[in-house]
Amino acid sequence: MTKFEEVKDGVIFPVGGPNPFGQYFIGQSYLNPLVVEQDINVGVGNVTFEPRTRNNWHIHHSGYQILLATGGEGWYQEEGKPAQTLKAGDVILTRDGVKHWHGAKKDSWFEHIAITAGQAEWLEPVTDEWYDAL
Template sequence: MAKFEEVKNGVIFPSGEKNDAFAPYFVGQSYLKTLVADPSLNVGVGNVTFEPGCRNNWHIHHDGFQILLVTGGEGWYQEAGKEAQFLQAGDVIVTRDGVKHWHGATEDSWFEHLAITAGRPEWLEPVSDEHYSNLKK
């Protein structure tokens, strides 16, 4: 049994439906519940839930930013050229405009965060299985 199984049902906000629209940019299964999608605002807010081992591809936010508020489980965040950071509930990540990065669950835990995002994402290559499996807490 994976750690933090309760995350799959949503810790604070509902986990949402399978994240099929963004599936090409993820390794593994994620779920998305959009919380704010007002076109008059230049920011979106979504609750993203990752099954164990799931992570998104490397990506960059152009003309904007991304703030991650970790609400449950255990995960990873990494910026290009830096060591991966182990994440758990209560952690906050700020990704500035133009920074290449990725985030997702650990191999053995569900993971959930709120993503507050402005700008346009540029999706890049997947995080390789070799790179991911070598991460250490």
């Protein structure tokens, strides 16, 4: 049994390769680019997070990010607001200039489709102390 055996049930798109943005994540994530076109400024990718994996705090400039949760359980948090649980079927819209992070829960893998326009500014990591307090 592979470590992604449980991920396969109900998953729409296959798990991609190691995330090329991995330096901005704590833990292991995978990216399957679904739309990569030079003549449009919207990227669409299937992102899979191993348990406890999360990205750094970040801001999208001159754009936005829409997250479509498709499997497992995760977290989403905007600066100054409580973290919220994400499960398959949840939709998150992060507006231009909003500092936030997202990732898997401690005991679950998590997968979402990310639809992103504009440029990401990667900031500080979500520390273990911060994450473990959730």
